[in-house]
Amino acid sequence: MSDWRSTLREKGYRLTPQRELILDAVDTLGHATPDEVLAEVRKHSEALNVSTVYRTLEVLEELGLVRHAHLSDRAPTYHSVRDHEHFHLKCRNCHRVISVDPEVLEPLLARLRADHAFEADVGHLTVFGTCQECP
Incomplete structure (x- = not known):
């Protein structure tokens, strides 16, 4: 987790509780759509909505913490880059x-x-x- 914090800090961002929940959800799920990330996050916090998840995933991808791929003709699927490029x-x-x-x-x-x-x-x-x- 400390690598995420330092990456965020270096780019001028804070590791907010929402970002941490979303990063943890992506890490836990492996490959997940924003709706699947939202369902996972809501197990821990009802306060987040889907637009927050989408915006946060976009920021996290810009920062190089997650990537997306198109595994279907629907929403993109996000995955952590902590394990390896693939x-x-x-x-x-x-x-x-x-x-x-x-x-x-x-x-x-x-x-x-x-x-x-x-x-x-x-x-x-x-x-x-x-x-x-x-x-």
Whole structure:
């Protein structure tokens, strides 16, 4: 938690109780939409509303404490960056989400750099398909 506090302080923000609840919820849930974060936060405080959750998630993403990906055609899904940078595999059948180390993509990333002078941000990447558990 101290790394969050120092990151917030360095950028001129305080770690308010609301921010702390939202960061804890994202950390606890792993991958969660703003509505799921709100449901988790409301277990501890009824005072927060969905607009506060959305605004706080945006600030936390600007500060590099959370990231979002689009794991469905609905609201973005947020996840903590405390564990590691990753991209996502999403099974269309069972909806399982698998976090994958970006090193897997290194040949593709190297090719994009070489051929297009392009640096890809894979933290937002979601690859849809079928997992081995599904027929």
